[in-house]
Amino acid sequence: MMLGIDFESSTPIYLQLREQIVKGIATKRLAPGDSLPSVRQLASDLGINLHTVNKAYAMLKQEGFITLHRQKGAVINSPDSFKTSDEYLKQLCDDLEPMIFEALLRGINEQEFSIVCSDIFKKIGGEKS
Amino acid sequence: MMLGIDFESSTPIYLQLREQIVKGIATKRLAPGDSLPSVRQLASDLGINLHTVNKAYAMLKQEGFITLHRQKGAVINSPDSFKTSDEYLKQLCDDLEPMIFEALLRGINEQEFSIVCSDIFKKIGGEKS
Amino acid sequence: MMLGIDFESSTPIYLQLREQIVKGIATKRLAPGDSLPSVRQLASDLGINLHTVNKAYAMLKQEGFITLHRQKGAVINSPDSFKTSDEYLKQLCDDLEPMIFEALLRGINEQEFSIVCSDIFKKIGGEKS
Amino acid sequence: MMLGIDFESSTPIYLQLREQIVKGIATKRLAPGDSLPSVRQLASDLGINLHTVNKAYAMLKQEGFITLHRQKGAVINSPDSFKTSDEYLKQLCDDLEPMIFEALLRGINEQEFSIVCSDIFKKIGGEKS
DNA sequence: GTGGTCTAGACCACG
């Protein structure tokens, strides 16, 4: 599992970490039961702070994506355990809305926006190695 | 023009302000040529500091959405002037991608995601009063 | 003499006014001895404040470009009276230097910069109607 | 890196700061990858407020000249990333034009103006130590 | 009256 961190990005490292792992699960490169590297391991691999990895793991745990075992470290949960919640759906809409407003303002209509999304889905499909 | 600020939100006030104004333009409630309240006015209306409003206005100006007029204050630009740029499109994809990964992970497939977007577009259409 | 003011520009109106008049003299559209409109006249023509025009005229006078007569109003001086001063030359260099630094940084070399200047001179030649 | 601020100047401090840094990069005294002092550091060194430095850095970041790194502070970008844009070229002409008009008016012809520019380029070459 | 600049001091998120 390759984790690429962009140290110049404005999105915090721990969030990038979380995103990458989420991405790994979504694309099946990380299957349920798989273990993530230990906090120390990953931190030293990426050259980042322990706390940063910890924060990402804690977040993933809190969201139900992984389970933290004392010995086995971080383990990917079964996808069944984190189905769509109304709460999440609402969050998604709230995040999407301002993006769509801006897209509209920049001359992107519903159809074009749909194509952009579709392209991303396609790209993901291709990555499902 | 109603501007509602959520002081509890984790997104900075000046960004909320920006979003609201972008929204106002996208829904035609703010037409090209319309004036926005003065920095001081809006700040006092919202009970926030004038610098915060200033920052939002400066950003909108920099993005080409408004023009800071000599004494008429802030004026909405014509939508023709801020068409889609490749740069923006790339940004949009980069923002969208992690959201889509997470949606997938939570059991939302492409079609469902599309419906969510579509619903937002519809909602916007309705607000275009 | 057409004076075009850009109310959206960030350069103050009185400076735009000054620039335009300087331009008029440089391109010979305003010859020595010619009169400028009265302060009141010009202000009302352009829809701007009296003080603004006044400020521009005062500046031009102070620089020796025009003479303010009580009755005849503002009159263009002979070009002989405002020859290059060392002081001006120094000012010019100081203004030019940062622009040249930035040009360099943006990949414009001396020759290209020279062409840009040359083009402007050519354009001016053409306007000398 | 010597940064000299002229507190008497009418050009804002944050712009002077920006100019100086641009100058530093153009003359290679600041190479890609080099770090700038932290906002607080520079502010205290110069005896100015940290917000003023911040504004300059934010501007340089927005222009693509530097990257605000997570903890390494501000880092100079590679010059490849900020090549000439049409937009910039237009801006340059607009800035240059009035200066050239005034130069003409003060008896400086195209050739002499060219020499002035050339001298500045030479001077820069000399500073490239 | 407008926005632009500068200062000062505070809190927070990130690492």
Place this chain on the structure above:
DNA sequence: GTGGTCTAGACCACC
């Protein structure tokens, strides 16, 4: 330690 955000209050240029 870093930068990002917000507040507060001041002065200035422009109109």
